[in-house]
Amino acid sequence: MKASFLALIVFLSLLSYTTFTLFEVEVNTIKSAICGFTMGQDDPRCDGKKSKNEIQEVNTITSTHVGFKQGQGDASDEPESHTKESKTMTLEQNSKTTTLEQERLNITTLEQTELNTMTLEQNLNKDETEEEQSSNTKESKTTTLEQMESNTTTSEQNLNTPAPLKYLDCNDISKLEVIRHLGDGAFKSTFEVKLPSGKHAVAKRCRINECLKKSKIRRESERFKALYEQYRDNALRVYGECFSTPVNLLKSKPELITNFSVGDTFIMEMGQPVDLRCDPIKRKCYAEHLTDRDVEDLIRIAHDYAHFAPSPILLNGFEFDNTTNTPKLTKTTDNRCPQQYVSRLDGDDKGRIFHADHDQAGLCNQSHDERLCTIDIALKVNCDLIRILADRELSNCEGWTFNNTNVGGDHMNTTSMVRKCQKGRKLSKFDYSRRLWEMTLV
Secondary structure, X not given: OHHHHHHHHHHHHHXXXXXXXXXXXXXXXXXXXXXXXHHOOOOHHHOOOOOHHHHHHHHHHHHHHOOOOOOOOOHHHOOHHHHHHHHHHHHHHHHHHHHHHHHHHHHHHHHHHHHHHHHHHHHXXXXXXXXXXXXXXXXXXXXXXXXXXHHHHHHHHHHHOOOOOOOEOHHHHHOOEEEEEEEEOOOEEEEEEEOOOOOEEEEXXXXXXXXXHOOHHHHHHHHHHHHHHHHHHHOOOEEEEEEOXXXXXXXXXXXXXXXXXXXXXXXXXXXXXXXXXXXXXXXXXXXXXXXXXXXXXXXXXXXXXXXXXXXXXXXXXXXXXXXXXXXXEOOOOHHHOHHHEEEEOOOOOOOOEEEOOOOOOEEHHHOOOHHHOOHHHHHHHHHHHHHHHHOOOOOOOOOOOOOOOOOOOOOOOHHHHHHHHOOOOOOOHHHHHHXXXXXXXX
């Protein structure tokens, strides 16, 4: 029993010694390896020489750690194979690092491209938005400009649209002062009257019952009034009308003719008549005194009448020639006579000639088929009659172009023309004055 116990003690002692020795050897080995590889040969902690086993162990440890500790120690102390492996591993790691960096660079480039794409899209959207805004602005400006133009046009139309005409009513006409009796025609009498404005005008009234029955004053008033409203100062001015209580003129006292509170009365502009009998000699004398401005006045009458809105006004009757497709005048009317026209007495267009009697000037649709009542046919008829009155060819009458400026020259002196064309016919001062203002064939 004792022997066994002693043997056990001896065995444990040997085992402890062996273990300690092996531990010391291992420690020294590791120390040597570390001193040789890490600290260098001159480190004071590394005294003592290495055995071959230690050298081998150090080489083993070096080869194990060379991948992790590159570049440390003297390359001449490492085996050549370990150096190559180390370089190879370094190259592989550098390659992986380069690849990784390249991938990162590619990712960065891709992100930058995406960012640029987003920026480009934003810029495009911004451009589109700006373009839309610009388009909207342009449309808005266009709309505003159109509105301004519309307003301007409306303003111009308002400025160009004449103010509504004001006419004298029956109450005004009944109070007019009669200056004098100008003359009598077949149906009507004319008087010079003074308007409330102080201007002198002509009053026309029926002098026989037939005039009232045929409503001659009414029809004449309607015609002159329509011309005045269409052409304004390019026509004789109309001041008023009154169609009051009918009266039997044949059984009335003569003084009722001047009583404007009864019967039919028409007030219009007073013009200077031409006191000439309608014969070829006097008509030729009249034509010789017409100036270029006078001729244009007559041509304007032909045009204005042809363009009359309700229906063209004809200065003469006509028959349509189907062979030549042109109208030809029938028996000429009194409108070829100078006394059917008057001259304006005042204003910027003083002396301008107007047609003053519509007894033989009718609406086309009242005597002809509507198909013949065209402006061209009416122009041809009216111009043919003006050619007779003016004793000129006037080949451009139908195509005459009017402008805002008057034709050069002045109007004829009507008084001087009448004196010369009367061929020495002597009149008393009173008779001449009366007849100079008289409007015949009324």
